[in-house]
Amino acid sequence: MAIKVGMEVSIAAAEAVKQANTDIVAAYPITPQTHIVEHLAELVNNGDLDAEFIPVESEHSAMSVCAGSSAVGARSFTCTSSQGLALMSEIVYIAASLRLPILMLLANRSLSGPLGIWNDHSDVMSIRDCGWIQVFAENGQEVYDHVFIGYRVAEDRNCLLPFLVNLDGFILTHMVEPIEMIDQAVVDRYLPPYKPLYSLHPDHPVTMGAFADPALYTEAKKAQDEALKGSLPYIMKGWQEFGDLTGRYYHPIERYKTEDAKVILVTQGSLGGTASIAIDNLREKGELAGLVKIRLWRPFPFKEFREAVKGAELVVVMDRAISYGGPGGPLAGEIRSALYAQERRPRVVNVIAGIAGRDVAPEDFERMLQQAQQGSGEGYEIYGVRG
Amino acid sequence: MIEIRLHGRGGQGAVTSAELLALGAIKEGRYAQAFPSFGPERRGAPVVAFCRISDEDIKLRAVIYQPDIVLVLDPSILRLVDVSNGLKADGVLVANTRFSPEDIKKELGVKSRVATVDANKIAQEELGLTITNTTMLGALLKASEVVDKGAMIEPLQERFGRLAERNIKALERAYQETQIL
Amino acid sequence: MSKPEREITWKELNVGCVIDEPGNAATYRTGDWRSQRPVYNKDRCIRCGTCYIFCPDMAIKTIEDGYIEHDLYYCKGCGICAQECPTEAIAMKDEVE
Amino acid sequence: MIKHLDRLSVKKARQVSKEEYFVPGHRACQGCAEALAVRLVAKALGKNNVIACATGCIEIFSSPMPLTSWNVPWIHVAFENAAAVASGIESGLKVLMRKGRLPQQKINVTAMAGDGGTSDIGLQALSGAFERGHNFVYCCFDNEAYMNTGIQRSSATPFGASTTTSPAGKVVSGQTSWKKNMPEIAVAHDIPYVATACTSYPFDLMEKVKKAASIEGPAYVHILSVCPTGWRLPTHLSIHAGRLAVKTGMFPLYEVERGRYTLSVDLPKLLPIEEYLKIQGRFRHLTPEMIKGIQKRVRDEYEKLRKKVQMTNEDQQGKAVS
Numbered sequence: 011m012a013i014k015v016g017m018e019v020s021i022a023a024a025e026a027v028k029q030a031n032t033d034i035v036a037a038y039p040i041t042p043q044t045h046i047v048e049h050l051a052e053l054v055n056n057g058d059l060d061a062e063f064i065p066v067e068s069e070h071s072a073m074s075v076c077a078g079s080s081a082v083g084a085r086s087f088t089c090t091s092s093q094g095l096a097l098m099s100e101i102v103y104i105a106a107s108l109r110l111p112i113l114m115l116l117a118n119r120s121l122s123g124p125l126g127i128w129n130d131h132s133d134v135m136s137i138r139d140c141g142w143i144q145v146f147a148e149n150g151q152e153v154y155d156h157v158f159i160g161y162r163v164a165e166d167r168n169c170l171l172p173f174l175v176n177l178d179g180f181i182l183t184h185m186v187e188p189i190e191m192i193d194q195a196v197v198d199r200y201l202p203p204y205k206p207l208y209s210l211h212p213d214h215p216v217t218m219g220a221f222a223d224p225a226l227y228t229e230a231k232k233a234q235d236e237a238l239k240g241s242l243p244y245i246m247k248g249w250q251e252f253g254d255l256t257g258r259y260y261h262p263i264e265r266y267k268t269e270d271a272k273v274i275l276v277t278q279g280s281l282g283g284t285a286s287i288a289i290d291n292l293r294e295k296g297e298l299a300g301l302v303k304i305r306l307w308r309p310f311p312f313k314e315f316r317e318a319v320k321g322a323e324l325v326v327v328m329d330r331a332i333s334y335g336g337p338g339g340p341l342a343g344e345i346r347s348a349l350y351a352q353e354r355r356p357r358v359v360n361v362i363a364g365i366a367g368r369d370v371a372p373e374d375f376e377r378m379l380q381q382a383q384q385g386s387g388e389g390y391e392i393y394g395v396r397g
Numbered sequence: 398m399i400e401i402r403l404h405g406r407g408g409q410g411a412v413t414s415a416e417l418l419a420l421g422a423i424k425e426g427r428y429a430q431a432f433p434s435f436g437p438e439r440r441g442a443p444v445v446a447f448c449r450i451s452d453e454d455i456k457l458r459a460v461i462y463q464p465d466i467v468l469v470l471d472p473s474i475l476r477l478v479d480v481s482n483g484l485k486a487d488g489v490l491v492a493n494t495r496f497s498p499e500d501i502k503k504e505l506g507v508k509s510r511v512a513t514v515d516a517n518k519i520a521q522e523e524l525g526l527t528i529t530n531t532t533m534l535g536a537l538l539k540a541s542e543v544v545d546k547g548a549m550i551e552p553l554q555e556r557f558g559r560l561a562e563r564n565i566k567a568l569e570r571a572y573q574e575t576q577i578l
Numbered sequence: 579m580s581k582p583e584r585e586i587t588w589k590e591l592n593v594g595c596v597i598d599e600p601g602n603a604a605t606y607r608t609g610d611w612r613s614q615r616p617v618y619n620k621d622r623c624i625r626c627g628t629c630y631i632f633c634p635d636m637a638i639k640t641i642e643d644g645y646i647e648h649d650l651y652y653c654k655g656c657g658i659c660a661q662e663c664p665t666e667a668i669a670m671k672d673e674v675e
Numbered sequence: 676m677i678k679h680l681d682r683l684s685v686k687k688a689r690q691v692s693k694e695e696y697f698v699p700g701h702r703a704c705q706g707c708a709e710a711l712a713v714r715l716v717a718k719a720l721g722k723n724n725v726i727a728c729a730t731g732c733i734e735i736f737s738s739p740m741p742l743t744s745w746n747v748p749w750i751h752v753a754f755e756n757a758a759a760v761a762s763g764i765e766s767g768l769k770v771l772m773r774k775g776r777l778p779q780q781k782i783n784v785t786a787m788a789g790d791g792g793t794s795d796i797g798l799q800a801l802s803g804a805f806e807r808g809h810n811f812v813y814c815c816f817d818n819e820a821y822m823n824t825g826i827q828r829s830s831a832t833p834f835g836a837s838t839t840t841s842p843a844g845k846v847v848s849g850q851t852s853w854k855k856n857m858p859e860i861a862v863a864h865d866i867p868y869v870a871t872a873c874t875s876y877p878f879d880l881m882e883k884v885k886k887a888a889s890i891e892g893p894a895y896v897h898i899l900s901v902c903p904t905g906w907r908l909p910t911h912l913s914i915h916a917g918r919l920a921v922k923t924g925m926f927p928l929y930e931v932e933r934g935r936y937t938l939s940v941d942l943p944k945l946l947p948i949e950e951y952l953k954i955q956g957r958f959r960h961l962t963p964e965m966i967k968g969i970q971k972r973v974r975d976e977y978e979k980l981r982k983k984v985q986m987t988n989e990d991q992q993g994k995a996v997s
Contacts, residue, residue, distance in 0.1 A: 082764050211748055600746045631877050649699070
């Protein structure tokens with residue numbers, strides 16, 4: 011059994027990118043993603059990673075470079091945050107439609123304006139429909155592990171989709187914590203070199219990115235949608251095999267004390283642990299509370315989610331992004347529609363909290379759950395806002 | 398679980414102190430977190446960093462509001478920032494100051510234990526500059542044995558290389574010279 | 579993939595809509611776009627290749643000894659070949675119904 | 676009077692490869708000199724060539740699913756990023772060959788874009804790729820406006836030209852700014868090779884593209900590609916118009932090799948610009964005063980270019996004498 015090493019999560023992520031024998035790193039600096047890229051530059055310049063490090067002039071070009079390099083069959087990595095994602099988002103969508111297995115780490119941060127460098131999920135929610143496989147990591151270990159899992163699943167001939175790992179900015183990127191590193195031999199066993207189905211090479215000329223008129227566009231989009239939906243079993247397979255090698259098993263939905271829960275809190279990302287403390291506290295006070303953490307965001311695991319909340323009377327969804335003038339936060343919107351067709355459906359109360367670095371402590375979760383008891387289930391509340 | 402809040406000025410290495418402490422705990426096979434205050438502070442501005450140490454997996458990711466230990470790296474911050482804010486009654490304030498614990502207790506009105514050491518002097522003598530982040534770790538370990546002093550050697554060596562010896566010596570001296578009340 | 583586009587189902591599309599038959603656009607007839615057709619007078623042709631090199635539609639085939647032939651499957655009737663021919667060996671004539 | 680500056684010789688035409696890497700069946704307009712330019716570039720670069728293409732006419736007329744006009748590997752990602760995609764292709768091939776996952780061989784990487792995709796929206800990505808020094812050839816197919824979207828002005832639209840967003844109105848008469856000097860912007864990046872070319876001089880064009888590919892590092896070829904549709908010109912005059920652009924000095928042909936300027940055709944006397952302007956509908960509204968202004972600017976610019984040729988060749992001449 012490998013020992014745990016204390017390191018900053020960003021460093022661990024970069025080490026994983028190295029261990030995955032990445033060929034191309036293209037990135038532009040943005041807080042709080044910088045430590046990942048800085049460490050990768052160091053690894054490349056010290057000869058520890060044989061890759062091309064491409065210090066692009068913008069995030070738009072970072073994703074464009076990755077599109078080009080992935081299209082020739084190179085294992086390609088980028089990472090960004092907030093405004094950087096917004097700038098590159100045009101190409102993020104195209105990378106999915108081209109079915110290029112690029113890996114991206116997103117250090118989640120609020121979108122301007124006002125400018126704020128702190129953590130929430132408004133950046134990733136702006137590309138919710140980009141067609142990538144998207145997961146949320148709860149801790150540094152999950153970030154490190156999902157570099158390997160991400161490449162493995164993305165490059166699976168049954169998927170061939172880009173893979174996005176969300177890690178909360180600062181809360182994870184700047185956190186020093188114990189990480190269990192995987193032996194290189196195990197990494198090599200789990201993650202074979204990328205063998206593209208199609209690649210740009212003169213020996214077999216192909217055309218990529220052709221345009222579609224209305225007679226074919228719908229078919230192209232249907233194929234893309236089926237590919238993303240159809241990736242679920244291969245994501246599960248990637249997790250299963252990773253678990254068999256490391257003992258760490260991941261699931262689309264993580265449940266905490268949901269079996270008999272009447273009130274279930276739903277979160278994504280690094281606040282899951284904090285939320286679980288609130289659940290313990292509420293249980294001590296006699297509340298039948300439980301927690302559901304959504305790891306897999308796309309494709310959305312409808313079946314697993316419905317199963318997880320089936321006994322609940324009240325589901326409290328904590329969103330970390332606002333859909334201005336909409337029905338609720340993006341996560342609550344998903345969850346309400348996931349449950350709408352159910353015969354017995356719980357009331358879904360939406361709380362928006364932890365926006366742009368506003369700290370959320372266990373007591374906050376407790377208060378949210380208590381306040382939600384009175385919630386109508388319509389619209390949303392912004393927790394802790396003054397005035 | 399022990400929660401520690403560190404006060405310093407940007408560029409003085411408060412984050413490094415927190416990290417070294419966490420790394421020491423992890424070397425012991427325990428769980429730890431170290432994280433900065435996530436601010437845009439630049440060199441010179443008062444900053445805080447945090448550290449949690451536990452024998453079990455740490456789930457909590459919120460900021461530390463009620464620390465068991467407060468570590469103050471810079472004497473000039475003592476009167477500038479409310480360093481004892483939230484400090485638990487059975488906690489300890491560890492400060493870099495020329496003054497005695499008694500003086501500090503009286504001046505700041507701290508009810509909990511107070512440990513002091515003139516870390517500026519030690520750092521100046523041992524390292525040739527008043528960067529006190531490693532020196533103050535000695536004071537912290539004297540005031541509360543959150544991590545075994547021996548477990549700190551390796552992280553210090555990894556971080557400081559050929560300068561490690563002098564930092565370890567500064568830490569040792571502070572450990573010896575710290576007064577607690 | 580050479581099926582008419584209106585008959586292609588989503589399952590028949592390659593991954594990423596990649597087209598793996600290089601140059602299959604050559605099946606597409608652009609000759610229908612023509613309202614004027616080139617008429618070639620071999621006797622005046624000095625086999626300089628000017629028409630061949632200037633044709634944007636690759637609709638001029640060179641045959642034995644450098645003489646040419648228009649490929650009316652592709653020729654859009656732009657008239658560049660006639661204009662550029664140094665010996666006026668090509669003339670443009672209206673297409674008739 | 677010379678009809679063809681580089682008179683097409685039987686020999687030259689016969690030497691040209693008959694292979695087409697850009698095949699017929701493409702859907703460019705009748706008389707499209709951009710399609711011709713693409714054909715000549717593809718021919719010059721041959722089989723071992725991977726192309727990253729920007730959104731625009733070329734992309735649309737060459738890749739309507741499920742058909743492709745390309746016989747070489749080709750990718751289109753977006754409008755403004757051809758240089759960045761090409762950077763990724765070049766770096767990807769390099770690293771895969773270095774790591775032994777692809778056999779070592781010379782594969783040229785080409786980026787293609789129109790004038791808008793180059794001198795407007797794609798300028799940042801292009802500048803980045805030049806600065807990073809990727810080994811690739813960037814071809815700008817300049818037809819002097821956004822033709823794909825319906826003839827809107829770009830920064831490459833010449834002064835006075837009427838487009839749908841710089842119409843010849845009652846108060847403002849066409850494009851009010853001078854054509855952005857994109858080749859000079861490329862030169863400012865200190866890249867090893869910059870050239871201008873025009874489809875009306877096909878052998879010159881192909882030689883420049885080949886030279887660009889043979890040089891290590893970024894190379895930029897700016898190709899004037901006459902658009903009869905956008906310039907409001909009879910389709911058969913595409914080649915003729917390009918020739919006039921060169922002979923009037925509106926679009927001089929030159930090369931800049933490691934900072935050294937050479938004129939590809941030195942014109943002892945420029946034709947009056949009216950010759951060029953009068954055949955195009957987009958200039959029909961120009962007043963004599965406007966034409967006079969354009970004429971002066973063209974002469975001045977040509978003189979400036981000549982001076983650069985002189986200045987950057989002085990050293991060599993000095994050496995030759997001593």
